[in-house]
Amino acid sequence: MERNKDSPYLPKSKFKHCFASLKTSVAYRVWKRKLAKYGGFKKNSKFKLLEVGSGPGLYLRRAERWFPNCEIYGLDIDKSLVEFAKVHVKRATIIRHDGQAMPFPDRSFDVVVSLQVIEHLEKPGRFFTEAYRILKENGLLLIATPNPIGISARILGTRWQGNRYDHISLKSPPEWRSLIQNKGFQMLDDGTTSLTGLRVLQKFPLALINWIPMAIFGYFHWYKGESYMAIGRKLQGGF
Numbered sequence: 001m002e003r004n005k006d007s008p009y010l011p012k013s014k015f016k017h018c019f020a021s022l023k024t025s026v027a028y029r030v031w032k033r034k035l036a037k038y039g040g041f042k043k044n045s046k047f048k049l050l051e052v053g054s055g056p057g058l059y060l061r062r063a064e065r066w067f068p069n070c071e072i073y074g075l076d077i078d079k080s081l082v083e084f085a086k087v088h089v090k091r092a093t094i095i096r097h098d099g100q101a102m103p104f105p106d107r108s109f110d111v112v113v114s115l116q117v118i119e120h121l122e123k124p125g126r127f128f129t130e131a132y133r134i135l136k137e138n139g140l141l142l143i144a145t146p147n148p149i150g151i152s153a154r155i156l157g158t159r160w161q162g163n164r165y166d167h168i169s170l171k172s173p174p175e176w177r178s179l180i181q182n183k184g185f186q187m188l189d190d191g192t193t194s195l196t197g198l199r200v201l202q203k204f205p206l207a208l209i210n211w212i213p214m215a216i217f218g219y220f221h222w223y224k225g226e227s228y229m230a231i232g233r234k235l236q237g238g239f
Helices: 014-027 029-039 058-066 079-088 124-134 151-159 173-182 207-217
Strands: 048-052 071-076 093-096 109-115 135-146 185-192 227-234
Touching: 014 029, 014 207, 029 058, 029 109, 029 135, 029 185, 029 207, 029 227, 048 058, 048 124, 058 071, 071 079, 079 093, 109 124, 124 135, 124 173, 135 173, 173 185, 173 227
Parallel strands: 048 071, 048 109, 071 093, 109 135
Antiparallel strands: 135 227, 185 227
């Protein structure tokens, strides 16, 4: 795998790509459980899923394995990430696009996923409007985004990993919750993860304090963790 400097989100080596795949196989398990709980989606279910900001395709690869009959799409603005993902996913259709005015008809997806992306958008409200438009009635929206009011962010200040030049729309969990609901979604479930932003808790054996509960529960019903995670449902009757 050749080093590519186009994107900081592109794996820099085969080892790092394998490590990221292993890590996300644990972290993304929560979304599989939530899709089963709130959408009734099982291994052989036939439905249509879109990931906005699909990056190197880590979530897309998981979705392909979880749901072999699912029709899967990914959008990403970064050319190098799109090219990388096309090599590493099997079935998903990946399109280079900014995700703002999505190139899909109304009511065409059952699930829209966006993980660690909305903080990059200048107008995230436009994303939720588009997600609402392309979702079918009762369709599900899954999001994750850094939490600027979490314990790690407050302790680390400017050294917090969420403080990046390209994170231009950091919001607190209550702010995101309000925005999602104002865009016509029913909030089904939300919370934040553990304290993975603290370096001392990233090292063995203390890392087990973070990763074992996250592997089991995914996130928790509090607003002090590292990332905010939410599941919304498109309300019937239109917006």
